[in-house]
Amino acid sequence: MTGAAPKRRLAIALLAVFAMFVGGDAARAQINETGDLSIELVDPKVLRVCADPHNLPFSNEKGEGFENKLAELFAAKLNKKLDYMYFPQATGFVRMTLGAHRCDVIMGFPQGDDLVQGTNPYYRTAYALVAKPGSGLEDVAALEDGRLKGKHIGIVAGTPPATNMAVNGLMMNAKPYPLMVDTRLDSSAEAMIADLVSGKIDAAILWGPMAGFHAKKANPPLHVTPLVKEKTGPRLAFRIGMGVRGADQNWKRLLNRMIQENQPAINKILIDFGVPLLDENDRPIGAETATKVQ
Known part of the structure; x- marks a missing residue:
């Protein structure tokens, strides 16, 4: 999402800083x-x-x-070699990669963002609350829940749930973590989870894929609850697809077909990484359902 980030890195809020790219797309x-x-x-x-x-x-x-694993899956299905154009997901990412014709697809991009042309979505998830088992916060699915009052909550600054926290009066005791970091040296998600485990904060709010991944790695594992019951502020659930250039209609159609034909395999990769998958009614998608051929 993630957090985008959502705009992506969180996944989702990061897209606000992506630079627009231009080119001869219309002519092509x-x-x-x-x-x-x-x-x-x-x-x-x-x-x-x-x-x-x-x-x-x-x-x-x-x-x-997991986006590497998805790329490996698609390369095998398409009978293509796999190569990467690596660039930090910060200002200029789209312009310097997809927009500069150095690569042809961004594996995770939120539906509805106009920086790129999106494929059909291949998963839906949400920002989530991460808590220790036995904390009494394991089933909190909305930031208006009274059990959060007075709690020290970790939040990535500038992400959508920060707005919901402010609306619900939770920012007074919140601990903010930076949205933009040099990922070679730092990780706001890792720092937040470390603070949760050590007791410096009572709960953490992260983009779903980050929440699930880091909660699964913790010892003991942490509890992840998607925030799908929000009544105020922005909705915190998003559909994620792939991003291609605006002119690349045939490529988009091929990717859409690949997504449809390989959805169970895609779901398995996501679930293996702890991504909390949601259906269109905000209900969790379990491993058995997710990997079943429709």
Whole structure:
């Protein structure tokens, strides 16, 4: 999301700082009516992915993120080699990667953002509250819940749930963590989880994929509850698809078909990384349902 971040890195709020990219997309879209992907792609024999080199659980240079695993799945299904254009997900990410024709797809991008052309979404998730088992906060699904009053809550500054926290009077005791960090050296999510485990904060609010990934790694594992009961402030659930250039219609159609045909395998990868999947009615999607062929 994530947090985007949502805009992505959190996943989601990060998109607010992405630079717009421009180019000859309109002209290219008009001439490519044949379905020839060589017109749209940097190299039609290679799946060239735009990614952050230090941004787990999404991606890293070692190929350890779930977006790396999704890229491997798609490369195999498409019978293509896999290559990456790595660039930090900060200002200029889209312009310097997809927009500069150095790669052909961003593996995770929130639906509805106009920086890129989005594919059909392949998962839906939400910001989530992370708490210790036995804390009494395990089933908190809305920031208006009275059990949060007076609690020290970790929040990534500038992300959508910060607005909801302010509306519900929770910012007085909140501990903010920076949205923009050098991911080679620092991680707000890791710092927040460390503070939760040590008792410096009572709960943490993170973009769903980050929440699930870090909660699963903790010892003992932490409890993750998607914040799907919000009645004030912005909604905190988002659909995530892939991002391509605006002119690349045939490439988008191919990716849409790949998503549809491989949804159970996609879901399995996401669940293995702890991503809290949601259906369109905000109900959790369990492993058995998620990996079942429709």
